[in-house]
Each structure stands twice: as C-alpha cells, then as structure tokens.
Amino acid sequence: MGLTSTKVLVLAVVVAVLLFAATIWLWPRLSGRTWRSVLGRIGMLLATQLALFAAIGLAANKSFLFYGSWADLFGQEDQMGVVVDHAGAGGSKEAQLIGTQALDVPGGNKPAVGGQIQEVRIEGRDSKIVSPAFVYLPPEYFQPEFKQKRFPATVVLTGYPGIAMNLIKGLRYPQTALMQARAGKAQPMIMVLMRPTVAPPRDTECVDIPRGPQTETFFAKDLPRAVSSAYRVGTKPQNWGFMGNSTGGYCAIKIAMAHPDKFAAGAGLSPYYKAADDPTTGDLFGGDENLKKRANLLWALDNLPAPKTSLLLTTSKKGEDNKKPTAEFIRKAKPPTKVSSITLDSGGHNFNTWKREIPAVIEWMSKKLTA
Structure with missing residues (x-):
C-alpha cells in the first residue's frame, strides 16, 4: 500500500x-x-x-x-533523473509527451475505461515559456467509436505557489470529471492541469510583464494552440474553457474576460479580482498604470467593452474574504457577459471548500462548451 x-x-x-x-x-x-x-x-x-x-x-x-x-x-529515493526524448503527443512539437499514468478509479489501468493522464512539456511559441502540464483524456478519447470525435477542453490552474499534482490527487479534478460524465451530468472533456507559476519562483499573476515573462500570452495563445495541435480539440472559443482556484481562479476569470475569442467560459473558485502586489510578484507592470488597471477586473467591467463570455464565481457567506467583491462583480457585469455564482453557507479558502464546488463547476462548464 x-x-x-x-x-x-x-x-x-x-x-x-x-x-x-x-x-x-x-x-x-x-x-x-x-x-x-x-x-x-x-x-x-x-x-x-x-x-x-x-x-x-x-x-x-x-x-x-x-x-x-x-x-x-525515508530518504531512500536516490535515483537520478534521466532525460528521455519522446515523440510529441499526437506529433506536436509544442506539446511533447513525457509519460503517462492511470487514473485512480476502478478500471483506471485501462484508458478506454478510466481515461488517462499524460504528462507533457508545453513550449510557448510566442511567449517562449516552457512549462510542464498534465493532460487528462477521458475514456471516450480511447474508444473506437469516438476515434474521429473532437472534445472540448478546459485549462485548470492551482493557486500560488501550488503544484499541478494537487489538482489530481488533492482536488481530484479528473476523477470528478469522469464521475460527472458517467452520471450524465457533464460531457466528456479534456483537462489541461497546471500551476500558474510558469516562470518559477515568480508569481506572475497570469499577466504579460514588461521585459519579463509573457504569462498571459502563454495561457491565452500558446497553450490552446499547443494542445489543439497534439490532441483532438477544436480551436474555436466554444471548444475551450478556463477554471482554477484562488490565484488560478483570478487567472481564469481575467483571461476569459480578456480573450473571449479564445475561451467561451471561465470559472473562478474563490477568485480575487485584481493582481496581487507583494514580494512574490515584484513589479508586474513596469510602472504602466494602464496595464495595472486592466489587471483589475472590477475596473475592467466599468471601463472596457463587455466581453462575450460566460463566467462562474464562487464564494461563501462565512470563511471567504471575497464575498463583497464577488457581489460587486456580479452587480457591475453587463451583457453580453453572462455571470453565474456559487455561494456556500460556510467554507474557507481551502481544498475542502473547493472539493464541494468542483462537481457543480464541471457541470456548469460542460454546458458552456461544445466539441
């Protein structure tokens, strides 16, 4: 064991x-x-x-x-890492396959039954950022009758600093997506599981930093292009969603708002609404006030054209400190932006809270995307 x-x-x-x-x-x-x-x-x-x-x-x-x-x-794991070159997943140079693992569910050792998690290396063509990611492929992806089918995809981000494996073992996103699909509550979808820290150790808040990491470009342009070239995923906005918790939630809402031509929907679990400013972020905007304002989502609702996208926000009456700004966000949003919310009676900024929200979030996302 x-x-x-x-x-x-x-x-x-x-x-x-x-x-x-x-x-x-x-x-x-x-x-x-x-x-x-x-x-x-x-x-x-x-x-x-x-x-x-x-x-x-x-x-x-x-x-x-x-x-x-x-x-x-017990400190007995002393095997050194060995570089192994692989052909790209699906023949893509931008999403190179590193390895595979079975899903921790009954029958998970058979991809056509439990799906599969593939570890890949994403190379950003425009951003020049290189980052690891996990790609969850549903069972249908491996079943003969669906071999010509394209699937919707959702990017899923952790909070900061976070590790992508927490999305699999801690928050169990792939397992929940599988169970929701089996129950007929969600369509089978591909998930791209990552942490927002693609230029470690800096917390870039998913923005393009002047003379620094172009994180927004990586997530909004490079990542969907790389995944679509390697897997059976469409390239239209209705094929793509974005979700995450905490920092990942802020990133999901911000990128869905700023890039409705790439993502049809964004879901933030316990998101905040403006970029953090602390020692982990450094100067994100190079003194450019316009960039700083754009990263404030409440300011964007007041001052920028309303994006044609669907957004889901989660909070709780007790335990979360984003209750007031979430209510303000909902009040400020105007068509064609569509906003939904989940409000728990009680729940802190932690895994237990998010695990209670994830099934409903996946079901909501499934209704917003098409294959």
Whole structure:
C-alpha cells in the first residue's frame, strides 16, 4: 500500500483508536508501582501517541503531497533523473509527451475505461515559456467509436505557489470529471492541469510583464494552440474553457474576460479580482498604470467593452474574504457577459471548500462548451 493511499490512512486511524481504547481498558491493571506497571504505562502512552502522530502525518501528507512514496519519506529515493526524448503527443512539437499514468478509479489501468493522464512539456511559441502540464483524456478519447470525435477542453490552474499534482490527487479534478460524465451530468472533456507559476519562483499573476515573462500570452495563445495541435480539440472559443482556484481562479476569470475569442467560459473558485502586489510578484507592470488597471477586473467591467463570455464565481457567506467583491462583480457585469455564482453557507479558502464546488463547476462548464 502506497504512502498516499486511503487504505494506509484508514489503517493508521484504526490502529490509533484501538490503542487508545486499549490504554483506557488496561490502565487499571497497570496502576501498580512495580517496574513492570510503570513500563507498561509508558509503553501504552508512547504507542498511542506514535499512532496518533502517524495518522495526523499521513492525513497531512495525503492532502499536501509532501512525500510521494515510502522511499521518498525515508530518504531512500536516490535515483537520478534521466532525460528521455519522446515523440510529441499526437506529433506536436509544442506539446511533447513525457509519460503517462492511470487514473485512480476502478478500471483506471485501462484508458478506454478510466481515461488517462499524460504528462507533457508545453513550449510557448510566442511567449517562449516552457512549462510542464498534465493532460487528462477521458475514456471516450480511447474508444473506437469516438476515434474521429473532437472534445472540448478546459485549462485548470492551482493557486500560488501550488503544484499541478494537487489538482489530481488533492482536488481530484479528473476523477470528478469522469464521475460527472458517467452520471450524465457533464460531457466528456479534456483537462489541461497546471500551476500558474510558469516562470518559477515568480508569481506572475497570469499577466504579460514588461521585459519579463509573457504569462498571459502563454495561457491565452500558446497553450490552446499547443494542445489543439497534439490532441483532438477544436480551436474555436466554444471548444475551450478556463477554471482554477484562488490565484488560478483570478487567472481564469481575467483571461476569459480578456480573450473571449479564445475561451467561451471561465470559472473562478474563490477568485480575487485584481493582481496581487507583494514580494512574490515584484513589479508586474513596469510602472504602466494602464496595464495595472486592466489587471483589475472590477475596473475592467466599468471601463472596457463587455466581453462575450460566460463566467462562474464562487464564494461563501462565512470563511471567504471575497464575498463583497464577488457581489460587486456580479452587480457591475453587463451583457453580453453572462455571470453565474456559487455561494456556500460556510467554507474557507481551502481544498475542502473547493472539493464541494468542483462537481457543480464541471457541470456548469460542460454546458458552456461544445466539441
């Protein structure tokens, strides 16, 4: 059983509970002052504490993926990386295939049953940015009866600093998309899973920085072009969506608004509405006030033509600090922009909140895109 498996976590919790119950049950028998009783009490307390810490550690590691395996945890993973050249996925030079992995679902070892996750290397033709990504392909992509079919695609971004693997193992976007499709609530779609930090370690907020990384160009132009050249995805705006959480949510809304000719829809889970300005971002705009204003989405609603795109925003009545600006965004939006929202009664800025929203977000996105 792997370090991040649910079975290991459940086993650790069960052992901790049993040891706690055993300690309570046996404590009267170990209440004497003999050395055996003292050692017995010490042993029971230590065993219970270790089991509890192990369960908590496994839960934290499963959520945040600090270590990927037992060998990684104990420092035994010493195999050096080896460069392997591959033919591009689908013959594309801009999206080069690195490797594949099965989806963590029943039957996931068969692509035609569980789909497949492909790790690729995206080379931005215009931005000159090179970044890794994971591409989720639904089961239908591998089924003979759909071999001529094109699929809608959605870019999915983490928050900052985030790692793309969290979208698979933590937030389980591909697994949820598969379940929604099986339930008839969403159409099969391709997902391009990434973090917004494509010029690490800098937080570029998905903007084109003067004399710096052209992140907006990468996400709005290079990425859709590269994926469409490698996979059966169309190139029209109705074929493409954009979603993400936190920083990724801001990026999704901003790029969908600024590039309705590329994306028909954008969904932000707990988004904010203007570019961050802190030590991780540096000077994003080179002193250009017009660029800074454009990155403020509330300003854009007031001062720029309303884009023809559909947007979904999420917040909560308690726990999120974007409730007021979300309400302001909804109030300012005007046709042809279409805005929808999800408002939870309670939910903080965390994985648990977003996992409660993702099924509805995928269903909404599916209705906005066509193959």
